[in-house]
Amino acid sequence: MHKVDKALENESNDHDDPVDEYNLILDCNKLLVDIENEIFIVHNFIRDKYRTKFQELESIVHNAIEYAFVVKQIGNEMDLSLVDLKGLLPKATITAVSLTSLTTKGKPLTEDELQKTIEACDRVLGLDSAKKKVHGFVESKMGSIxxxxxxxxxxxxxxxxxxxxxxxxxxxxxxxxxxxxxxxxxKNLDGFSSATSQSxxxxxxxxxxxxxxxxxxxxxxxxxxxxxxxxxxxxxxxxxxxxxxxxxxxxxxxxxxxxxxxxEPSPARQPKPFQVPDSEPKKRRGGRRLRKTKERYAVTEMRKQANRIAFGVAEESSRGDGLGQGFGMLGQVKSNRLRVSSLPSKLKLNAKKLKERQYASSSGATTSGLISSLAFTHVQGIELLNPRDIGLASGTQSIYFSELGTLSKLKTL
Structure with missing residues (x-):
């Protein structure tokens, strides 16, 4: 408290030197820190003493100054309905304190303990008053500091x-x-939501x-x-x-x-104009692969006829009487075949030629395996011909029909 009185005395004096003024401000700031520490110590003393009377009060009222005001106002009274707490706490906190006091198991304090608690509360309130005065002095000097x-x-x-x-x-x-x-x-929310609280x-x-x-x-x-x-x-x-x-x-x-x-509101979305059409001809993919794909998935003549309907003529259907899938112009008067003949596809022709070419290249100069020296006639039946006469003397067949050829003899042991 001596430091507080000294700071208040210096407030009334004029300080022309800015260095001395700044040092005074620093001293006042240190004094504020000391006051905060002393308030914290005295607040813990009050809580320890008053815990016997009302233990739940410290969990409802967190501020040290408000706690000192409430303890001094309640004193040793057990029925809080007789205590007026308006102006000291918010309405929600007053309601929470009143409801909690009905279920508390506290006991009244002795005269000596109550007197020490009230003196500690007065000390906290006096420190808070001195703190406000020092704050006011520092605020007045902030324009120059x-x-x-x-x-x-x-x-x-x-x-x-x-x-x-x-x-x-x-x-x-x-x-x-x-x-x-x-x-x-x-912040004490007293059970309310913390969604709107500024943390x-x-x-x-x-x-x-x-x-x-x-x-x-x-x-x-x-x-x-x-x-x-x-x-x-x-x-x-x-x-x-x-x-x-x-x-x-x-x-x-x-x-x-x-x-x-x-x-500011977000800018309105501007309409996006269409792109200018390109009048130049686009490059289209061509070549042998694309032509084959088009021919493979092209519409057949049969499907074209099935999609056509003759004027004034009822089409045939799969179930009859117009039920099921219709056949269109397939099987009409001038068409004797269900499937209209069409020219062979180029793909099929190319595949056939390719197969013949592969077969010819694989056969080469060798004779076909289907050629035999046995001949069937309507007079003699099966006739064994000379391979030389029919051109089959080449290869291993000449060994069996050769004049010099002999049968091999196996020796038995």
Whole structure:
């Protein structure tokens, strides 16, 4: 508390030297950190003492200042319907505290424990009051200490960022993702959905730009604010570079321009015109393979006749009386055949010629295996002819019909 009184006394004095003023701001920031630590320690003491009376209260009320107000207001009262908590907590939190008090198993505190708890609550509230006064002093000096940062997020948010970071130099060294989380606190939703709650947001949500942004764009805007605030803090950290805050104003205009751009509706879809037709003849695939394919899948004469219908003449069908598949002009008066004859296909002719050519090339000078020396006559029946007379003396057949040929004799053992 002595440090708080000293800071408040220095507030009334005039400091013409900017170095002394900046050092005072740094001292105030360190003082704010000390106050935060002391509030945390005293808050833990209050929770340990009051846990015997109302253990579930610390899981409902997370803020240390609100917890001290509620404990001081309730005291040793067991029936919370007699305690007025309006103005201290939101309505949903008051309802949760009232319903939980009906099922709690706590016991009243002794007079000594209750007195120590109330004194601790008064100490927390006094520290919070001193913290607000120091914050007000730092905010009044932000225009000269950090003009660019104050131009973007405001003097009050700039003071909180610098105080939480531990100084302007420490804030300038932080990345944007850490600046976004400065001052983040756990929010008590009291069983409600967390879909609309802003998570991973700290002091920057108190800035004017964030509050005036539509909810759908706030996640994108908070990242922009964190990045531009880091740049502005680095400009302010280099003393004497931009004391008028011109860079901060330019960065703020850039953020507002991007927000306006995001809110613009998407451009209407323009009708796509048709492509200009190409009057030049296109190249078509030709050649022997394409001609064969066309001939293979060409419509036969039979199918052409079946697709035609004579005028005034009933066509025949597969089941008769017009039922089933119709035959068209197949089998009409002037047609004695069901299948109209057509010229042989070129493919079939080419395949036949190719087969004959392969057969001739494979046979060569050798005689056919179907030629035999046996002759059939209507007088003699089967007659064995001389191969020499019919030209079959070549090859192995000349051995059997040769005059010099003899039968081989096998020796038996």
């Amino acid at each position: 950090a003009p660019n940062l104050s131009a973007i997020v405001g003097s009050d948010v700039a003071a909180k960022l610098i105080g939480n970071a531990g100084g302007l130099s420490e804030l300038a060294k932080m990345p944007a993702c850490y600046v976004q989380l400065l001052g983040q606190k756990k 991973r947001v700290g002091y920057l949500e108190q800035s004017e730009i964030f509050q005036t942004t539509p909810p759908g764009l706030r996640l994108r805007v908070i990242k922009l604010l964190a990045g531009k605030s880091t740049l502005a803090a680095r400009v302010d950290d280099a003393s004497g570079v931009d004391p008028s805050g011109t860079n901060g104003k330019a960065l703020k205009e850039e953020i507002l321009r991007k927000i306006k751009k995001c809110q």
